[in-house]
Amino acid sequence: MNKYFIAAWLSLALAVAFLVASIASGEDSVHLFLIFPVITVNSLYSGLGALFIFLFFILLIMGFASGYELVGWDELQREFFKDSDQKGGGAGQAPPKGAKRTRIEGGGVVLLGPIPLVFGSNTKLTLILVVLTFAIMVVALMIFLM
Numbered sequence: 001m002n003k004y005f006i007a008a009w010l011s012l013a014l015a016v017a018f019l020v021a022s023i024a025s026g027e028d029s030v031h032l033f034l035i036f037p038v039i040t041v042n043s044l045y046s047g048l049g050a051l052f053i054f055l056f057f058i059l060l061i062m063g064f065a066s067g068y069e070l071v072g073w074d075e076l077q078r079e080f081f082k083d084s085d086q087k088g089g090g091a092g093q094a095p096p097k098g099a100k101r102t103r104i105e106g107g108g109v110v111l112l113g114p115i116p117l118v119f120g121s122n123t124k125l126t127l128i129l130v131v132l133t134f135a136i137m138v139v140a141l142m143i144f145l146m
Contacts (some may be wrong), residue, residue, distance in 0.1 A: 008056050015052035022046040027041030109133045 021047035024026040031038045041047050043069025056097050116133045120126035 002063055002066055004059050004066055008059035008063055010124065011052045011056040011059055015049045015056060018045045018049035022049060 019028075019030075019039060022043050023030060025043075025045070027043040028040055028046040031040075039050065041050055057086060105121040105125060107118070109119075109129055109132070110117040111133075114135070114137075115144045116130075118126060118129045118133055120129055
């Protein structure tokens, strides 16, 4: 367990403590919308509780991100920075014999209401995402109109 996870759980404990104190004092209330708790922020305690909940999620993400190392970082260092200790040289030189070249491609879709924002690292992938997005929007429209 790294320092970010410890700070995240401490932040969650403080958030719960502040929210319980705020609700127990009668200054705030909790409601359920579908399955999501909704807390009205009317006092300093509930404001601090909401702030610590936000901080909990940020620290949790940082904790997961800090546990991973960048894949290909050494190759990037060899490719772009000259270092006399490393074989393979700097930018513009050929990679060492037998070195693997990896290429990462990706894309995504962000739906802002009815407006799709599609992005990708190459044309083929982006076109596939556009077709999938269109299919998802048609299915959602059919469900909405039934």
